[in-house]
Amino acid sequence: MANDNDMVVRQVGLTFALLASPEKRDVAWVQAHVDGYGGRSRDAAAHLVERDVRELRDLGVPARYQNGQVWVVKDLYELPAVDLTAEEASVVGLAADLSKPGSLGEFARSGWTKLAASGATRSMDATALMSVSNDIFQLRADTLRAIVKCVQANQRISFDFVRAPGKDPERRVVDPWGVVSLNNRAYFVGFDIDRDDVRVFRLKKVSRVKKVRHSDAFHERAGDLQALVEASLRGDLVDVTVTVTGGAGEELAQRGTRVSGVDTGGEDNDTITVRGVDRDWAVRTIASLAGQVVAVEPGEVRQDVVKLLRTAAEGSN
Template identity: 55%
Template sequence: MTNSDAVRRLVNLTFALLGSDTPRSIAWVGANVDGYEGRKPEALDSLIRRDVRDLRAMWVPVRIENGELFLNKERYELPPVELTEAEASAVGLAADLAQGANLGAFARSGWTKLAASGATRTFDSPAISSVSNDITRLNPETLRWLLYGVRKPTRLEFDFTPSQGAAAQRRRVDPWGIVPLNNRAYLVGWDVDKDAERVFRVRKISHVKPVEADGFHAAEGDLQTLVETLLQGPVADAAVTVRGGAGDELASRGVREGDVIQLRGVERDWLVRTVASLAGNVTAIEPADVRRDVVELLKGAAQ
């Protein structure tokens, strides 16, 4: 059985319980939930109990008592999500592109909402600030252990590959959270060996496991601000002219004046990549050096 089979089964079970106002029996799950059919009672009971443990490890408020399954909806459900037209298109595109035994299955099934809910064993605060493309493309087992380390909290050991072709580095980290930035997701925490705060892009993390530790370095301050500070690159000012009201992401970091979006002191790398993604709707870019970088990025993508 592949990871995608297990993910689909867990998602099906979660939404079957969400759709019911009463507890569901093990027999009902075996007869009605896709992924559990055709099993003998003993095997079905064992599989469901294992899946309940896995769901609870991912902070879904489900439990099993006397052969019946319960899901606490009050601690699970999120308020309605309102997306702009551009955001909805991006979500749809991400779902269409998602393939293979990874969290693309989460995106197609609605699991990203479940994972982003921030439900914990005490269901009190989020571990993921929002969903990014990195999260939806992450290996489910990797995400599971990262969330476990954040929620426990407990020290984690993992391989980190800083760049393509580079040798993997074994790191020991006290994890504080997973933070999105510029459509990427980062694990932020205390690097034990470096004795300092560090940020790791989650897509470059693998082979995660918890390790014993005498203590745990607690986070100080806002994690989003910390990640932005640690990753802050060169900044730039720019004026970008767009057609048809495009460029909502740019406008969220600047000021829209008609067709022109004025930006001050924004991260240059983010600016160049975001403008490049709007190439079909951009009619002018100032200053010239930002325009040149956008053109070079688009040429590289075309090649």
């Protein structure tokens, strides 16, 4: 089953990446931009791409692999067009991530080739279809599905929202506007009726979504949803500079800039700078690099990394 899930993630990612690409791509590009092909020799990756293309063709996806290049013939799609709103396209973009093991595997696999045919690409991140945070594994398919349908229909909803672990759920009533991602976390944006203002909710903390009948007017979307989320969470965003041993920290580099060959104490290392990223994500990502990190700035982020590593070490004893 795990291998089947890995295959689905890989093939969905390859399809979406090629649909979004304006030109044919070689195997090296696929390895660098599509999850599931890295960490292999070039020949092994080429064989895997070739096999995946054959299986995609069996599914009706007009993928091609020839002379070391791979592409999708977009004009040959025979599936009907799918008209997606910007919010729905963001959710469709989650499909490659949601194909991983967990409660959303079946949701993601159902009809993904038709969704790909729409030309929708993943708008959840500017980076290629790569790593995800734990949000993806904790989202419920029924919750996401219900919210998307109500966004499309301008339908008021109520739901349970848990502010923090151990807290009792609060019942909220909201006119839903859409689902937005920031630093691999999924957020739900809408107008909170009881609080008479716009509110942002971490989607994994939302459950038991129900339609609400109402006689007053639905509050129409106001402003750019991405900007609303960023403004709401601005206090949790940080700029970080990390010095790592050469080649390490690709996940950080995808979100920022890498300067190679920095001389630190007689060693050639890389310096990676990321700006405006989620603090928790930055701390967890830096901590995962462990012995490959030489320095971290600012100091408060460095302290959080050290604290996380100590907690992990104590938990393993």
